[in-house]
Amino acid sequence: MHAYRSHTCADLRAAHVGQTVRLSGWVHRIRDHGGVLFVDLRDHYGITQVLCDSDSAAFAAIEKLRAEFCIRIEGTVKARDASLVNTKLPTGEIEVYVRGVEVLGAADDLPLPVFGEPEYPEETRLSYRFLDLRRDGLHSNMMLRSNVVRSMRQRMWDTGFTEFQTPIITASSPEGARDFLVPSRLHPGKFYALPQAPQQFKQLIMVSGFDKYFQIAPCFRDEDPRADRSPTDFYQLDVEMSFVEQEDVFAAVGPVLQGVFEEFADGKTVDPCADWPRIPYAESLLKYGSDKPDLRNPIEMQVVSEHFRSSGFAIFAKLLENEGTEIRAIPAPTGGSRKFCDRMNAFAQAQGLPGMGYIFWRAGESGLEAAGPLAKNIGPERTEAIRTQLGLGEGDAAFFLGGKPAQFEGVAAKARDEIGRELGLTETNRFAFAWIVDFPMYEADTESGKIDFSHNPFSMPQGGMDGLSGDPLQVKGYQYDLACNGYEILSGAIRNHKPEIMYRAFEIAGYPASEVDKRFGGMVKAFKFGAPPHGGCAAGIDRIVMLLADEANIRQVIMFPMTQRAEDLLLKAPSEPTNEQLRELGLRLAPKD
Numbered sequence: 001m002h003a004y005r006s007h008t009c010a011d012l013r014a015a016h017v018g019q020t021v022r023l024s025g026w027v028h029r030i031r032d033h034g035g036v037l038f039v040d041l042r043d044h045y046g047i048t049q050v051l052c053d054s055d056s057a058a059f060a061a062i063e064k065l066r067a068e069f070c071i072r073i074e075g076t077v078k079a080r081d082a083s084l085v086n087t088k089l090p091t092g093e094i095e096v097y098v099r100g101v102e103v104l105g106a107a108d109d110l111p112l113p114v115f116g117e118p119e120y121p122e123e124t125r126l127s128y129r130f131l132d133l134r135r136d137g138l139h140s141n142m143m144l145r146s147n148v149v150r151s152m153r154q155r156m157w158d159t160g161f162t163e164f165q166t167p168i169i170t171a172s173s174p175e176g177a178r179d180f181l182v183p184s185r186l187h188p189g190k191f192y193a194l195p196q197a198p199q200q201f202k203q204l205i206m207v208s209g210f211d212k213y214f215q216i217a218p219c220f221r222d223e224d225p226r227a228d229r230s231p232t233d234f235y236q237l238d239v240e241m242s243f244v245e246q247e248d249v250f251a252a253v254g255p256v257l258q259g260v261f262e263e264f265a266d267g268k269t270v271d272p273c274a275d276w277p278r279i280p281y282a283e284s285l286l287k288y289g290s291d292k293p294d295l296r297n298p299i300e301m302q303v304v305s306e307h308f309r310s311s312g313f314a315i316f317a318k319l320l321e322n323e324g325t326e327i328r329a330i331p332a333p334t335g336g337s338r339k340f341c342d343r344m345n346a347f348a349q350a351q352g353l354p355g356m357g358y359i360f361w362r363a364g365e366s367g368l369e370a371a372g373p374l375a376k377n378i379g380p381e382r383t384e385a386i387r388t389q390l391g392l393g394e395g396d397a398a399f400f401l402g403g404k405p406a407q408f409e410g411v412a413a414k415a416r417d418e419i420g421r422e423l424g425l426t427e428t429n430r431f432a433f434a435w436i437v438d439f440p441m442y443e444a445d446t447e448s449g450k451i452d453f454s455h456n457p458f459s460m461p462q463g464g465m466d467g468l469s470g471d472p473l474q475v476k477g478y479q480y481d482l483a484c485n486g487y488e489i490l491s492g493a494i495r496n497h498k499p500e501i502m503y504r505a506f507e508i509a510g511y512p513a514s515e516v517d518k519r520f521g522g523m524v525k526a527f528k529f530g531a532p533p534h535g536g537c538a539a540g541i542d543r544i545v546m547l548l549a550d551e552a553n554i555r556q557v558i559m560f561p562m563t564q565r566a567e568d569l570l571l572k573a574p575s576e577p578t579n580e581q582l583r584e585l586g587l588r589l590a591p592k593d
Helices: 059-063 122-127 136-158 199-207 246-264 281-288 314-319 338-350 373-390 405-422 499-508 513-527 541-548 579-585
Strands: 020-032 036-042 047-053 070-079 094-105 180-183 191-194 212-220 233-242 278-280 326-332 357-364 367-371 397-403 433-437 442-444 451-453 479-484 487-494 534-540
Touching (some): 020 047, 020 094, 036 059, 047 059, 059 094, 136 212, 136 233, 136 246, 199 212, 199 233, 199 513, 199 534, 212 534, 233 246, 233 541, 246 433, 246 479, 246 487, 246 534, 246 541, 278 281, 281 405, 281 433, 314 397, 326 373, 326 405, 338 397, 338 405, 367 373, 373 397, 397 405, 479 534, 487 541, 499 513, 534 541
Parallel strands (some): 047 094, 278 433
Antiparallel strands (some): 020 070, 070 094, 212 233, 233 534, 357 367, 357 397, 433 479, 442 451, 487 534
């Protein structure tokens, strides 16, 4: 018999009754039933109930056990009485009568319980992550993540892609976030960078003559944390293809992601990739207030400026006199009560706005009537025109936001989501996807007016060189994202593989040719030696697993995550370097303020 176990804690069944077995695992729970001790023994695979009574030579040793002791037991498999079978456990038909026990690893008093998984402060959970990972929910999430990665990898191979690895120590590259810099010992005063993404390398792989690349790639970005984003590192399914257009990338990646979601959807429906809509970026912002819309929610916003222009509602009428302003309506089917409208108005105020105007429609003495402060100010003719445009009826409502769209779209998107949830309009048992396309290549700083890239700087502008001849803010790129249930889970582009177009694109953003050569010299040089048209994308593995696990926080699907302040509470990172380390690197720390 093996030194530690003949079976796992998930193996034993009625067919094993009478056998002598050896199990190893952790003490999940101990119960004393009047001289009979029951222990739920847990390992990676499952739980087996073991027991002993005062007749067992192991009784005295088991009396001394505490939760999370790591032990090995030997005993005989017995059948449970029919009335005591635990149908919730695969091993619920049997129990093991213990004849011998050995403590493999004792446990101190626990800083957090493993059994039962009660809520516990995140600081404690991250400081003792190894205990937190023993809990069933987090353990299951880690196994889900591993299986999702396995599925992705196999599906990519089956689709004709080849896996390659790219460097982790590389050069700094402007890709929308701060780099993590690594000082060079051999080249004092110079620094490497951890890659924000394998962007340049995967493009160089295409120039090198390989056709379909993928990688489960670690990426490093010094970013401010959010619930759906790690502040330091993350993993992505990185993809690149040669001789492709935008639709070719969609056709290659869509079935892979659809298959992964279907495999791990746990009963939820998954929209087929053939039905994923292509929504232009501008249209997405107009209808949903976001470039990552949750299409489980059927609400679509509409512009209703004309109904308020020169109206009796002075706030909106005066606002519309300013250039670039508009009034947008958020329909709220079944939301036609003053109580709900006041609640949503308070929601907008909590988001930093003065509030949201609203109109709701109810039955009146002479038929359908509009109610609410806005209705009184603009009159029945205008309210009826709004109702008709929005397709609303009795018992429905509409909420209104105004100003320059960029100033209120974020709140409008949150309000749309909140209304959908509150009114039960959002389908909760579905994964809904949308390709967001036609992203603007450039954006202007609101204060300085400086033009810079708004998305991936390596994207091909639509129209090529001719597309760069007009107003930069009107230039669209062959850039695309994939949204799912309100999250961006993939981003990609058809690449700019022509040096002359690349120089011009960067020139518009304020980067002279010398700067392009300095920062991207290797890639520009490669493009001068027969670069193929190519494109690709990257799908965020952490975020995909978060959706599949139905978690609201990405740290719940990462094995050893950082805190919101980008700290590792278990291994105490970041830490101060020693003087010897600094001397080797030729560095000196500036005095702290």
